[in-house]
Amino acid sequence: MRxxxxxxxxxxxxxxxxRYAAAVAAKRRRVWLGSAVxxxxxIAAGWMGDVNFGNFxxxxxxxxxxxASIAPKFSLSTAWVDLTEWLWGLxxxxxxxxxxxxxxxxxxxxGAICGFALCFFASANxxxxxxxxxxxxxxxxxxxxxxxxxxxxxxxxxxxxxxLPGVLAIAIHTTGALGKQFxxxxxxxxxxxxxxxxxxxxxxxxxxxxxxxxxxxxxFVSYALLRFEINVRGAAVMGFVGAGGIGQDLIEAVRKFYxxxxxxxxxxxxxxxxLIDLITERVRHGLLGLEGSAA
Amino acid sequence: xxxxxxxxRAGIVxxxxxxFRPDWWHRGKIAIGVGGAVALFLFGIVQLxxxxxxxxxxxxxxxxxxxxxxxxxxxxxxxVLKYLHALGETVSIAFLGTLGGALLALPVSLLAAxxxxxxxxxxxxxxxxxxxxxxxxxxxxxxxxVGVVGLGPFAVILAVICSDFGTFGKLFSEAIEAADKNPxxxxxxxxxxHLHSVRFGLxxxxxxxxLSQVLYYxxxxxxxATIIGIVGAGGIGLQLAEQIRVLEWQKVSFLILLILITVSxxxxxxxxxxxxxxxxxxxx
Numbered sequence: 001m002r003x004x005x006x007x008x009x010x011x012x013x014x015x016x017x018x019r020y021a022a023a024v025a026a027k028r029r030r031v032w033l034g035s036a037v038x039x040x041x042x043i044a045a046g047w048m049g050d051v052n053f054g055n056f057x058x059x060x061x062x063x064x065x066x067x068a069s070i071a072p073k074f075s076l077s078t079a080w081v082d083l084t085e086w087l088w089g090l091x092x093x094x095x096x097x098x099x100x101x102x103x104x105x106x107x108x109x110x111g112a113i114c115g116f117a118l119c120f121f122a123s124a125n126x127x128x129x130x131x132x133x134x135x136x137x138x139x140x141x142x143x144x145x146x147x148x149x150x151x152x153x154x155x156x157x158x159x160x161x162x163x164l165p166g167v168l169a170i171a172i173h174t175t176g177a178l179g180k181q182f183x184x185x186x187x188x189x190x191x192x193x194x195x196x197x198x199x200x201x202x203x204x205x206x207x208x209x210x211x212x213x214x215x216x217x218x219x220f221v222s223y224a225l226l227r228f229e230i231n232v233r234g235a236a237v238m239g240f241v242g243a244g245g246i247g248q249d250l251i252e253a254v255r256k257f258y259x260x261x262x263x264x265x266x267x268x269x270x271x272x273x274x275l276i277d278l279i280t281e282r283v284r285h286g287l288l289g290l291e292g293s294a295a
Numbered sequence: 296x297x298x299x300x301x302x303x304r305a306g307i308v309x310x311x312x313x314x315f316r317p318d319w320w321h322r323g324k325i326a327i328g329v330g331g332a333v334a335l336f337l338f339g340i341v342q343l344x345x346x347x348x349x350x351x352x353x354x355x356x357x358x359x360x361x362x363x364x365x366x367x368x369x370x371x372x373x374x375v376l377k378y379l380h381a382l383g384e385t386v387s388i389a390f391l392g393t394l395g396g397a398l399l400a401l402p403v404s405l406l407a408a409x410x411x412x413x414x415x416x417x418x419x420x421x422x423x424x425x426x427x428x429x430x431x432x433x434x435x436x437x438x439x440x441v442g443v444v445g446l447g448p449f450a451v452i453l454a455v456i457c458s459d460f461g462t463f464g465k466l467f468s469e470a471i472e473a474a475d476k477n478p479x480x481x482x483x484x485x486x487x488x489h490l491h492s493v494r495f496g497l498x499x500x501x502x503x504x505x506l507s508q509v510l511y512y513x514x515x516x517x518x519x520a521t522i523i524g525i526v527g528a529g530g531i532g533l534q535l536a537e538q539i540r541v542l543e544w545q546k547v548s549f550l551i552l553l554i555l556i557t558v559s560x561x562x563x564x565x566x567x568x569x570x571x572x573x574x575x576x577x578x579x
Contacts, residue, residue: 046391149532153525153539158353
């Protein structure tokens with residue numbers, strides 16, 4: 001049995017086909033144009049950034065060679081001795097890693113508290129004054145746009161070498177980053193509890209305390225944990241400019257070509273960062289009630 | 296007359312005793328959490344040997360620095376040209392690094408997505424290697440690449456490509472896993488093979504999301520690219536670090552101002568582009 005397929009007359013069919021072809025061609029043209037702009041920009045950037053493929057191809061062997069040279073020397077018969085020799089500095093490095101974690105923690109906590117205090121002034125739904133919102137936002141933007149390392153460099157000059165400049169630099173950067181994210185959360189909250197508190201005669205502080213904070217707290221903690229994760233990475237390189245933690249030993253090992261030390265310290269950093277990632281991910285999913293839904 | 300105001304609290308408490316009964320279990324948890332956080336902070340102060348006596352003199356010095364920074368002053372026009380060139384290098388680093396990282400990450404993220412490649416060993420291996428690459432900070436990558444191709448912005452571009460490769464691989468694969476699977480099934484049911492279903496069922500869905508993520512990272516890489524020069528590899532970070540070391544505060548503030556302007560310009564542009572690509576509503 002044949003099913004009847006309704007067919008348009010030839011002329012109408014051609015018109016529709018043409019229109020379809022035109023639509024596809026227009027889209028294609030847009031894609032080509034976009035690609036051309038992208039390629040042109042890439043070439044300009046390549047010229048500006050001294051990209052040199054000859055150099056790259058010629059020296060690429062050094063990349064695997066570098067990893068080969070930092071790899072620890074292992075042989076089966078003396079595996080244990082080799083391992084202890086490779087990780088000879090473990091007690092010192094663990095202590096420095098602990099310092100790095102503490103720097104990240106103290107910076108994150110201080111920054112989170114400052115961000116928490118400032119975010120309500122940056123939320124247009126809580127503060128009527130446009131100026132306050134604008135000024136607070138610009139301050140937060142300044143804090144997060146100037147890189148942490150730059151703050152650290154300046155603070156090292158002001159406070160001397162050691163973990164203090166690292167903590168302060170991370171705290172300022174975290175204030176900017178978290179303040180912005182917190183403010184976005186606050187702007188998205190349900191306005192009914194706020195109106196409720198305002199209607200029953202609550203002051204501005206009471207509006208924030210009873211109307212806004214209970215709605216946003218779990219989100220805030222989740223963002224702060226995510227920031228802690230990022231800050232652990234940032235704290236690992238704070239030592240590059242003399243601001244404490246494991247980074248100092250790492251850059252020394254790199255500069256003095258203590259190859260196996262480089263790999264040992266890198267391994268320790270990577271393992272620590274991964275562990276922190278895993279733990280904070282667990283806690284965050286628990287906080288947001290996502291347990292089990294994400295792997 | 297029931298009056299709901301703060302003056303009448305006693306009356307409200309009497310009518311709704313459940314709401315006002317203290318929940319000791321909940322309070323205990325909060326107290327333990329806050330107490331633990333404070334204790335760890337105090338432990339940090341002791342362990343890191345934070346010199347609080349230096350805090351006040353440091354603040355005074357910092358105030359002095361800020362006073363010396365004003366007004367921002369690059370020195371001469373030759374200096375301005377030099378800084379603008381360094382800025383161009385930095386933006387190029389961010390641009391090429393993001394682009395290269397995204398191009399490398401796209402195929403790998405397909406391998407890492409469970410709905411494209413079902414083999415769990417492939418999935419696990421790619422995920423863990425991406426994690427490892429991501430765990431190494433861009434500054435450390437830059438140090439490694441400086442050893443390979445020598446000092447200069449090219450080494451930093453390669454470093455940004457490496458660390459973005461790890462980040463994008465993870466983000467892309469998550470976006471791909473979150474995609475609706477009906478279009479892919481539709482393509483299969485019409486007789487397309489697995490590659491067809493990825494090309495026509497999956498990629499058109501996720502492509503705008505990926506593009507928006509790439510643009511977002513271009514912006515954030517401009518921020519981070521400003522600092523990588525601190526290891527000696529060019530860009531505006533190198534200039535900034537040099538000027539800080541020689542205490543030329545007016546030049547430092549000029550450079551910081553330059554960075555602020557550039558980042559907000561790129562911020563604005565990428566925001567516009569993202570809206571154009573995926574529509575205002577889709578950006579949450």
